[in-house]
Amino acid sequence: MNASFRAHSHPRRHTWVTPKQIALSASALVMLTACSGDASNGQGNGQNGMPPSPVTIAEVQTESAIYTAQYPARVRGAREVEVRAQVGGILQQRNFHEGHAVSQGDTLFQIDPEPYQLAVNAAQAELADATAMHQQADREWRRVSGLFESNAASEREYDQARSAIEAAKARLARAESGLADAQRNLRYTRVEAPISGLAGVESVTEGNLISTGTYLTHIVQTDTVHLHFAIPESDAQLYRVHLQQTHAQQSNEQGSFVAVTNSQGQSYAVQGRINYVAPSVDTQTGRVVMRAEVDNTNAELLPGQFVRVELALQAFDDVVLIDPTTVSQGPDGPQVYVVNGTEQAQARPVTLGPKVNGKQVVLEGLSAGDKLIINGHVAVRDGAPVMITNGQ
Structure with a gap:
């Protein structure tokens, strides 16, 4: 046991310090004490000895x-009508130019009127x-009713005369209705434009036998067009609040x-007015469908065209607008740096709103007259000294 213990034990080693090492350590201690004294006496530059940062x-x-906010929209005619035949027959003539403007009441097609004219003659x-x-x-009724009043005609003769006049009245009404129907069908042989607009291509050429309901062409109203678009649910809520506020202020429904x-961002000279907002949110898309009406007298917009619409969602009064690059992320959220009266940087927490025309809306945290650091804020810290370089 004693031999094993001696085999694993080691003798204690002693470290000796020379007089030269003691002198060097004392010199280093003196130098550190001197530097510490200079810093505590304010002889350094800035915080922790750093020079002021230029800002x-x-x-x-x-x-x-x-x-x-902007949203994609599709242009549609205020009215888009399919023109169909209301009677059948041989299509004799087309009286319009495809793709050109037509006026309400213009004759677009002529269907062979002869069978319908014969029907009118028969009616x-x-x-x-x-x-x-x-x-x-009627004459018989007058005669018999007079005789019946003087007891010169029997009750049976009276009833027969009355039934005859009622049947004659019904037949007359039926004949008048038949004539009106025949005349209507004759009018329908002349296919008229139901609205004014641009006519499409014909679907059936002259000489074809068509039936009632045959599609012939279509007309799109272009002097007034509709812009169909949809906005997210959150934006729709902002829009409704904004619209209520503008109405309350009697500001001519600015909202x-x-x-x-257009798709390249170029503005049109037209302006649309919202004339429909869906009463509910589309459960499949999470959006609210909206529609704006545009006076398109100058034909700037074409039905089917893709455009973008810009809609006002919020109005702010007396808010601060700053460059978004001046905002940084602090321990408590967004912050900016301002210069206080001692030319030191001060971190200021801010509450942000949306961006307007590339500028950041600041709802809380800044006031008029504050000196906001717009350049050099990346290199500063809260309480650090700064040197204002404006105009230098």
Whole structure:
């Protein structure tokens, strides 16, 4: 046991310090003490000995702003009508140029009217016969009713005369209705434009036998067009609140108008007015369908065209607008740096709103007159000294 213990034990080693090492350690201690004394006496440069950071500032101002958003939209004619034949027959003639403007009431097609004219003639003859029978029955009724009042005619004769005049009246009404129907069908052989607009291509050429309901062409109203688009549910809520506020302020419904741009961002000279907002959110898309009406008298927009609409969602009064690059992320959220009276950087937490025309809306945290650091804020810290370089 004693031999094993001696085999695993080691003798204690002693470390000796020379007089030269003691002198060097004392010199280093003196130098550290001197440097510490200089810093504590304010002889250093800036915080922790760092020089002031150069920064550029701008004085904060408040202004009004309107937050808008853009959405894709599709142009449609205010009215788009399919023109169909209301009677059958041989299509004799087309009286319009495809793709050109037509006016309401213009004759677009002519269907062979001869069969319908014959039907009118027959209805007229039937009406004449019914009229004659009615007149005869009326005369008989007057004669018999007079005799019946003087007890010169029996009750049976009286009833027969009354039944005859009622039947004659019914036949006359039926003949008048038949003539009106025949005349209507004759009018339908002339296919008219139901609205004014641009006519499409014909689907059936002259000489074809068509039936009732055959599609012939279509017409799109272009002097007034509709812009169909949809916005997210959250934006729809903002829009409704904004619209209520503008109505309350009697500002001529500013929130109900939209600006129109093409896919390249170029603005049109037209302006649309919201005339429909869906009463519910589409459960499949999470969006609210909207529609704007545009006076397109100058034909700037074409039905089927893709455009973008800009809609006002919020209005701000007396808010601060700053460059978004001046905002950084602090321990408590978004923050900016301002310069206080001792030319030190001060971190200021801010509450942000949306961006308007590339500027960041600041709802809380900045006031008019604050000196906001707009350049050099990346290199500064809260409480660090700064050197304002504006104009230098």
